[in-house]
Amino acid sequence: MTYRVAMGGFLHETNTFAPTRATYDDFVQGGGYMPMAHGNAMFSACRGINLGISGAVDYGGEREWQMLPLLWAGAIPSAHVTKQAFEDIVEALVTRLSAALPLDGVFLDLHGAMVCEHLDDGEGELLARVRAVVGPSVPVMACLDLHGNITARMVDMADMLVGFRTYPHVDMAETGRRAAEGLDYLMTSGAQPTKAFRRLDYLIPIPWQSTDLEPAASLYARLAELEGESVISASLFMGFPAADINDCGPSLVAYGPDASAAVEQLADEFARAEASFAGQVYSADKGVSEAQRLVRSGAVGPVVLADTQDNPGAGGDSNTTGMLRALIEAEVTDAALGLLVDPDAALEAHTAGEGASLAFTLGGQSGVVGDSPYRVIAKVETLSDGRLTARGPYYGGASLALGPSACLRIGGVRVVVTTHKAQLADREMFRFVGIEPETTEILVVKSSTHFRADFTSIASHILICLAPGPMAFSPSDLPWKHLMPGMRLGPLGDAFHPVN
Numbered sequence: 001m002t003y004r005v006a007m008g009g010f011l012h013e014t015n016t017f018a019p020t021r022a023t024y025d026d027f028v029q030g031g032g033y034m035p036m037a038h039g040n041a042m043f044s045a046c047r048g049i050n051l052g053i054s055g056a057v058d059y060g061g062e063r064e065w066q067m068l069p070l071l072w073a074g075a076i077p078s079a080h081v082t083k084q085a086f087e088d089i090v091e092a093l094v095t096r097l098s099a100a101l102p103l104d105g106v107f108l109d110l111h112g113a114m115v116c117e118h119l120d121d122g123e124g125e126l127l128a129r130v131r132a133v134v135g136p137s138v139p140v141m142a143c144l145d146l147h148g149n150i151t152a153r154m155v156d157m158a159d160m161l162v163g164f165r166t167y168p169h170v171d172m173a174e175t176g177r178r179a180a181e182g183l184d185y186l187m188t189s190g191a192q193p194t195k196a197f198r199r200l201d202y203l204i205p206i207p208w209q210s211t212d213l214e215p216a217a218s219l220y221a222r223l224a225e226l227e228g229e230s231v232i233s234a235s236l237f238m239g240f241p242a243a244d245i246n247d248c249g250p251s252l253v254a255y256g257p258d259a260s261a262a263v264e265q266l267a268d269e270f271a272r273a274e275a276s277f278a279g280q281v282y283s284a285d286k287g288v289s290e291a292q293r294l295v296r297s298g299a300v301g302p303v304v305l306a307d308t309q310d311n312p313g314a315g316g317d318s319n320t321t322g323m324l325r326a327l328i329e330a331e332v333t334d335a336a337l338g339l340l341v342d343p344d345a346a347l348e349a350h351t352a353g354e355g356a357s358l359a360f361t362l363g364g365q366s367g368v369v370g371d372s373p374y375r376v377i378a379k380v381e382t383l384s385d386g387r388l389t390a391r392g393p394y395y396g397g398a399s400l401a402l403g404p405s406a407c408l409r410i411g412g413v414r415v416v417v418t419t420h421k422a423q424l425a426d427r428e429m430f431r432f433v434g435i436e437p438e439t440t441e442i443l444v445v446k447s448s449t450h451f452r453a454d455f456t457s458i459a460s461h462i463l464i465c466l467a468p469g470p471m472a473f474s475p476s477d478l479p480w481k482h483l484m485p486g487m488r489l490g491p492l493g494d495a496f497h498p499v500n
């Protein structure tokens with residue numbers, strides 16, 4: 001039989017401590033995600049790229065589902081989603097859902113860490129409204145990001161939640177496919193598998209969550225093993241440790257007759273792994289001087305410095321200047337930094353033209369403590385309209401529109417200045433303004449982990465650096481108020497207790 005399946009997506013990862021909120025226009029633009037797409041335009045836009053919806057649509061096509069498009073909207077991480085953006089997008093999605101009835105199933109591509117101005121659990125609310133339309137017996141499946149802050153309401157309202165297993169998220173499309181396969185199973189069998197959900201009790205700095213590193217690599221490998229043995233589906237969510245809500249933090253979700261036992265077993269393994277979520281970090285100055293030392297000692301390939309605290313994938317505005325200052329003050333001879341998002345500077349560069357040298361006031365607009373705009377004379381080396389195809393495994397061939405952009409040169413430092421924000425996780429994001437990342441001695445990327453997908457293979461070393469920025473490396477540096485009491489603010493860290 002041909003199943004009628006409604007498909008859509010609404011994604012945001014909210015850093016409640018970040019400087020800027022997500023408006024409706026931010027979802028229209030997409031910022032590293034694909035731009036908002038309604039109806040059939042969603043199917044053509046998502047084809048062949050690395051998103052949950054892409055893998056699900058491929059699978060549905062193979063199974064000859066009758067796929068009914070809702071809408072797909074994602075915005076780059078930031079502070080809260082505005083009430084208006086949430087209500088307008090959800091209303092449009094739910095209206096299309098009602099019009100698509102009767103249905104055999106619903107597939108939703110979600111992030112799972114959305115906090116709105118007017119409610120803490122964006123996905124729980126969305127799933128509840130979807131459930132209210134389709135009723136209790138139509139299976140609702142959600143594909144989620146590894147950084148999901150999962151809530152009991154989400155687990156209650158969906159028949160199944162399935163999470164990514166890689167960070168960098170090179171498996172977004174693959175997870176969408178796996179989730180669609182799970183939905184097919186639910187529709188075919190009519191089963192309503194037993195659910196198990198457990199919140200874990202310590203937050204993890206995002207650079208140490210990478211599945212390129214231990215202990216995450218082994219923990220995620222266990223999920224697939226358990227699915228072969230005792231459960232239909234098991235997911236470990238690392239959580240997004242910058243959302244000041246009660247439900248912030250890592251969690252486990254599993255489905256099937258042995259779901260509870262599987263979750264207990266995984267929780268024990270997570271507890272045993274606690275001390276291993278660790279590594280070395282550098283101040284901006286120390287990171288740059290260590291990179292210079294490595295270059296002098298004959299490092300083969302660029303030394304990559306991750307400016308993790310201004311990662312736009314975690315709510316940063318990608319405009320802090322700490323790493324740029326450190327590079328210039330250390331008089332490095334061959335370095336590149338990206339992306340520095342500064343629409344005014346990009347416009348000034350375009351007005352002045354290639355070859356011009358002029359005074360810029362770069363970045364620092366977000367008012368982050370310890371950061372400020374940087375006044376400097378720079379030469380406009382290259383201009384671009386900001387359109388590029390990101391070919392590495394993270395963006396997976398997506399088209400990015402970064403707006404008017406420029407390569408500015410300050411001595412031995414080249415800076416990629418853009419108008420729009422996207423996480424530097426692809427070598428093309430240097431190349432589009434004429435920088436060859438493979439032959440540059442030092443690269444600074446405004447990213448915490450996703451850059452690894454396209455840079456690990458060329459990097460001689462990767463150093464995690466802490467310049468002032470809105471995404472605190474250590475959750476213990478954030479002014480929490482609403483976290484679950486007892487949650488530890490890092491591996492082996494102190495437990496949170498609300499101050500009355």
Ligand SMILES: [Zn+2]
Binds near residue numbers: 145147169
């Ligand atoms: Zn993520």
